[in-house]
Amino acid sequence: MSITEDLIDKGIIYAVGKGESSGGKRPELLAVVPDRFFFIGVDIGRTSVRVVVMNNCRDIIYKVSKPTESVEPEELIGQITEMTISSINESKLPHDRVVGIGVAMPGLIERGTGRVLFSPNFGWNDIPLQDELKKRLPFNVLVENANRALVIGR
Known part of the structure; x- marks a missing residue:
C-alpha cells in the first residue's frame, strides 16, 4: 500500500x-497518468533516422523521420542530437519529465556501455555512441542493438 x-x-x-x-x-x-513522464525512441537506419516521443501509456506524442545525412560517426551523432532536441522542443515537453532516450542501432553493441563494436551498415568499429550522446543530451541515454530494441519495445 x-x-x-x-x-x-x-x-x-x-x-x-x-x-x-x-x-x-x-x-x-x-x-x-498518461502524460506524467515521456520517453524518446531513436531508430538509426542506413537510409533514415526516426525519432518518436511517447507518454507513459506508449501513445505517440510526436514523431519525425529524416534521411540519414551521413554515416560518419561525428556527423550522424550530430544529426541524432539535433533531431532529438528538436522533437522534445516541438512537442513542448517539460525537460524534467523526459525519463530517457532509447537508441536502436544496427550492429554489434556492447551491452551496458552502448559502444558500437561493429556496425556493418555504417562501417563503424569501436564507437562510444552512448557516451557521445550522453555528453550532448541532458537525459539518460541507452543504446541497444536494433533487433534487441525491437523485441524489448513490444
Missing part, C-alpha cells in the same frame, strides 16, 4: 474506482 500511495502522491497513478469482488474487500482500480 505504501508503494501505491507514493505513486499516487507523485502523480504517476490515480484511483479510478472499485473493482468487483469475489469475496472480501473490493479492490481499488488504478490507472497510469
Whole structure:
C-alpha cells in the first residue's frame, strides 16, 4: 500500500474506482497518468533516422523521420542530437519529465556501455555512441542493438 500511495502522491497513478469482488474487500482500480513522464525512441537506419516521443501509456506524442545525412560517426551523432532536441522542443515537453532516450542501432553493441563494436551498415568499429550522446543530451541515454530494441519495445 505504501508503494501505491507514493505513486499516487507523485502523480504517476490515480484511483479510478472499485473493482468487483469475489469475496472480501473490493479492490481499488488504478490507472497510469498518461502524460506524467515521456520517453524518446531513436531508430538509426542506413537510409533514415526516426525519432518518436511517447507518454507513459506508449501513445505517440510526436514523431519525425529524416534521411540519414551521413554515416560518419561525428556527423550522424550530430544529426541524432539535433533531431532529438528538436522533437522534445516541438512537442513542448517539460525537460524534467523526459525519463530517457532509447537508441536502436544496427550492429554489434556492447551491452551496458552502448559502444558500437561493429556496425556493418555504417562501417563503424569501436564507437562510444552512448557516451557521445550522453555528453550532448541532458537525459539518460541507452543504446541497444536494433533487433534487441525491437523485441524489448513490444
